[in-house]
Amino acid sequence: MIQQYANPARFNRLAATLMPWFAWPAGVLIAVGLYFALFNSPPDYQQGDTVRIMYVHVPSAWMALFVYTSMAISSAVGLIWKHPLAHLSAQAAAPIGACFTFVCLLTGSLWGKPMWGTWWVWDARLTSVLILFFLYLGFMALQNAFDDPARGERSAAILAIIGFINVPIIKFSVDWWNTLHQPASVVKISGPAIHSSMLIPLFVMGVGFTLYFCALLLLRMKTLMLARRARGMSMAQLHQQASE
Amino acid sequence: MQMISDFLAIGGYSGFIWTAYGAVTVVLVGLLIVSLRKLRTTSAEVAALEANSPRRRRNNTDNKDATS
Numbered sequence: 001m002i003q004q005y006a007n008p009a010r011f012n013r014l015a016a017t018l019m020p021w022f023a024w025p026a027g028v029l030i031a032v033g034l035y036f037a038l039f040n041s042p043p044d045y046q047q048g049d050t051v052r053i054m055y056v057h058v059p060s061a062w063m064a065l066f067v068y069t070s071m072a073i074s075s076a077v078g079l080i081w082k083h084p085l086a087h088l089s090a091q092a093a094a095p096i097g098a099c100f101t102f103v104c105l106l107t108g109s110l111w112g113k114p115m116w117g118t119w120w121v122w123d124a125r126l127t128s129v130l131i132l133f134f135l136y137l138g139f140m141a142l143q144n145a146f147d148d149p150a151r152g153e154r155s156a157a158i159l160a161i162i163g164f165i166n167v168p169i170i171k172f173s174v175d176w177w178n179t180l181h182q183p184a185s186v187v188k189i190s191g192p193a194i195h196s197s198m199l200i201p202l203f204v205m206g207v208g209f210t211l212y213f214c215a216l217l218l219l220r221m222k223t224l225m226l227a228r229r230a231r232g233m234s235m236a237q238l239h240q241q242a243s244e
Numbered sequence: 245m246q247m248i249s250d251f252l253a254i255g256g257y258s259g260f261i262w263t264a265y266g267a268v269t270v271v272l273v274g275l276l277i278v279s280l281r282k283l284r285t286t287s288a289e290v291a292a293l294e295a296n297s298p299r300r301r302r303n304n305t306d307n308k309d310a311t312s
Binding site: 034052053096102103106110111113114212216219220222229230233234236 | 258260261264265268271272275276280283286287289293294296297
């Protein structure tokens with residue numbers, strides 16, 4: 001059933017239908033989330049107003065992991081079932097994930113300076129997220145490193161799958177090692193250890209970021225398909241010119 | 245005096261907070277703009293290639309797209 005969306009025309013129709021359902025709610029949710037985050041949520045009893053950085057830092061971190069996971073799954077689907085859209089989806093997702101990871105590191109640093117007294121420490125959480133960022137960059141570089149796009153696709157897919165080992169390491173780094181970074185307070189077995197006045201804006205931002213990712217993913221996949229088409233057409237034209 | 249030091253304390257933090265929010269906005273909006281621009285230029289490229297090859301049986305390729 002999923003195979004039928006391998007057809008570009010069908011995919012474009014589906015993407016065009018879904019796009020407004022992702023894009024508009026993303027804009028609205030992020031706007032609402034920002035309002036709550038900046039104006040309508042309490043300062044933390046220990047961290048004061050710097051806790052407001054959490055509303056962009058934590059959803060970015062979630063997205064960094066979520067996008068990487070989606071990329072690893074697409075890459076596996078691409079390698080195993082050779083679904084034509086799978087590699088395309090991983091390729092379209094990588095820059096978005098890299099941006100989220102970059103934002104996560106940057107906002108974390110801006111939160112760390114006033115609260116920890118340092119921009120950066122080489123603790124397990126921070127280091128593993130930095131490695132995630134390099135995995136994204138490596139994926140993008142590897143993809144473009146070959147003359148044959150199919151080889152680049154396959155090599156990058158293998159990197160994405162191997163690199164997936166880093167995702168659980170990031171998640172559990174705060175439990176396995178003594179980190180300066182605090183342990184999880186939202187996704188934990190005993191339930192969230194965070195008040196709803198902070199949890200709700202956090203989730204609103206999280207859902208907003210996820211929808212932003214979905215809309216952008218479709219847009220970038222469409223672009224990659226068009227680019228592939230353009231490549232095919234210009235090659236066909238060259239052949240035609242050569243045979244004349 | 246207390247008021248001034250309070251203000252400075254928040255002011256000291258607001259630098260971090262606004263920089264963080266500014267960076268998020270620049271990166272996420274920037275990525276959106278770059279992606280939209282890339283879509284536009286690639287669409288234009290495809291359109292130009294299509295216009296450039298009048299001898300290509302376009303109907304034929306369209307049919308192939310719809311049935312494969």
